[in-house]
Amino acid sequence: MSKEKGVLKAWEATVRKTQAAKKRANNLFSTTSVAHVEGDKNNDENDSKGSGKLYHVEKVFPNNDYYTGQWSNNFPHGQGKYLWTDGCMYVGEWTRGKTTGKGRFSWPFGATYEGEFKNGYMDGTGIYIGSNGNSYKGQWVMNLKHGHGMKNYANGDWYEGEWRRGLQEGKGRYQWKNGSYYIGEWKKGEICGKGMFVWTNGNIYDGLWEEGLPKGNGTFKWVDGSSYVGNWSKDPSEQNGTYYRSVSSPEANHEWDPHDVYNVDLDDYKICPSEKVLIFPSQKKLAFGRSSKFEDSLKPTRTSTDGRVSVGMESPLDRLHVRDGDGDESSDVASRIPMVENSEDDLLGLHINDASPRELPMTVPRRADKQGEAISKGQKNYELMLNLQLGIRHSVGRPAPATSLDLKPSTFDPKEKVWTRFPPEGSKYTPPHQSSEFRWKDYCPLVFRTLRNLFNVDPADYMISICGNDALRELSSPGKSGSFFYLTNDDRYMIKTIKKAEVKVILRMLSAYYNHVRAFENTLVTKFYGLHCVKLIGPIQKKVRFIIMENLFCTEYTIDRRFDLKGSSVGRTIDKPKTDIDETSILKDPDLNFIFQLQKSWFQEFCR
Structure with a gap:
């Protein structure tokens, strides 16, 4: 334990000394900004010009991993081969201990990837050949197919077009082994949007699709020139259209049923699923430059704030960079600590350069206790918690007809609310309970039910x-x-009490909020699941209004810093000495002095 403290104190002292010598850099990053990054090519070139000599080594590590190739400054650098004990192997270019450049990675079950790597990830242009015979040739971003590429399936199908985060998305062509093909728009690996399906017999459907099936306006054309134009849906009650006969064969297809397209024509045409890679190259641990004891002192098992284990995550030590006054990156402070394993944070496409003039101490994350105190019988708010749980069970469990995502304006009316009485002895609609009688109010119940469905x-x-x-x-x-504030035991949901005026504001913005989260499925806006009120019956007649929302801190990733951002610097200070700031401290707006560098394609998505 004393060794661990000594290492951390020495490291923090090194960081303070380096930052003091680089004060001019703070002026370069006085505000938060977002920019895309093309890659780390320049940094890698600068790093390769280090003072260490380049020589050839052959090493067998204590865990029986094997490396042979060029070596510099205690890391592979140049051409080299690394063989793991489980049979995985990488042969190719290295830069300061990371697979960067052109290389080949092979898995023991027969799959291979040959192409470009960047900081341990399959990133750039490359060819992946799976053990099942599937192959993909195209662009990659951080282990995922992203950009333009062509995939050949073992059964003879193939797809060429745009990919996004490992799935077909954008415009592309999928052709089945019998020659039929679809060309058009995709979303999350499914045919979705506008596109055309062409069968081998010459028939064509040209129109809108949803979840792999025709949905919306479309036209079905036969080879003889006849056609059917209308609104398509698998639900017969929504299907309608007009049949236009061909001049050459007026009686042809007269008995045709539009649902034959769903039940017959498309029945045998399935999209081949993507194979699952059990472990990516960037997740493989590298044995060089460390001892097991030192690794344990610096790299404990990572846990999230709710105590769950995160595998393969980096620590704050691995991603801190210091820039000098000219804007050039100086030697990576983290490189002074022996490399332990490849980071997985970059799967998100996010790099953070800490440019804050305020020095926040960096500590090795520890297993955090669950926040808050469990409400038990006899406590002040125990009865309120029971009332809340009874009301939620009634609201969510109440039968309701299936509704479309296209809600009527009347459902957003602030007067759209449902009162329910909960007597202790129970009623026709409510169960008996042990607390005092209360009334329960649901605000816009259909809207929030649809929102929960929208949020899966x-x-x-x-x-x-x-x-x-x-x-x-x-x-x-x-x-x-x-x-x-109340948290559920699994940390998934947070319940917050709010004032009457706040309820009015939420109801006033509810329609715009619904349209926004429906249009932008990747929005970072907080997800709201319900708006309710408990009214206690009796002399007090107290009303407690509350909203249920997602808990942003329920994540499998380790949280190193937390921020409460209001978009203002007035009165936004943290009342804690620097030495007491840890991963549970709530930092404010002035503390967020970072530069966020995103992959170019994800930066463009962020700006949409």
Whole structure:
């Protein structure tokens, strides 16, 4: 333990000394900005000009991994081959201990990737050949097919077109082994949007698609020139259109049923699924430059704030960079610590350069206790928690007809609310309970039910998280609003009490909010799942209004820093000495002095 503290103190002292010598760099990064990054080519070239000599080595590491090739400054650098004990092997170019450049990675089950690497990732142009005979040739970004590429499937099908994060998305052509093909738009690996399907017999469907099937306006054409034009849907009640006969054969296709397209014509045409890669090259641990004891002191098992283990994650030590006054990156501080394993944070396409003039201490993350105190019988808000759970169970479990995502304007009316009485003895619609009588109000229930469906929230899981046997946990208010915060035991949902005026604001913006999250499925706006009110019956007649939302801190990734951002610097300071700041501290706007560098393609998506 004392060794670990000594290492960390020495490292923090090195960081402070380096930052003091580079004060001019702070002026370059006085504001937060976002920019795309083409890659680390320049940095890698600068790194390769280090003072270390380049020589050939052959090493067998304590864990029996094997490396042979060029070596410099205790790392592979240049051409080399690394063989893991499980049979994985990389042969190619290295830059300061990371696979960067052209190389070949092979898996023990027979799959291979040959092409460009960047910082340990399959990144650039490359060819992947799977053990099942599938192959892909095209562009990659951080282990995922991303850009233009062509995939050949073992059964004879092939696809050529645009890819996005490992799936077909954009415009592309998929051809089946019998010669039939689809050319048009894709989304998340499915035919979706505008496109044309051509069968080998010459028939054509040209129109809109959804989830791999015709949906919306479209035209079906036969070889003889006859056609059917209309609105397409697998639901017969929504299907309608007009049949136009051919002049050459007026009686042909007269008995044809539009649903034959779904039940017959498309029945045998399935999109081959993508194979699953059990482990990526960037996830393979490298044995050089460390001892097992030193690794354990610097790289403990990573856990999220709720105690779950994160595998293959980097620590803050691995991604801190210091820039000098000319804007050039100086030697990577993290490189003074022996390399432990490749980072997985870059799967998100996010690099963070810390340019804050305020020095925040960096600590090795530890297993964090669950936040808040479990509400137990006898506590002040125990009865309120029971009322809340009863109300949620009633609201979510109440039968409701399936609705379209196209909601009527009346469903967003602030007057659209449902009151339910909960007597202790129970009623026709409510169960008996042990707390005092109360009334329960649902604001715009159809809207929030549809939002939960839009956010892929399973009703049963939702009820179990909030209304299960585990008690909610109460948090002390981190802000000045005086609101109470409650967390579910699995940390998935947060419940916040709000004022009447805040309810009015939410209801006023609800329609715009719904349209936004529906249009932008990757939005970072907080997800709201329900808006409710509990009214206690009796002399007090107290009303408690609250909103249920996602808990942003429920993640498998380790959280190193937390920020409460309001878009203002007035009164936005943290009342803690620097030495007491850790991963649970809530930092404010002035503390967020970072430059976020995104992959070019993801930066363009961010700007849309």
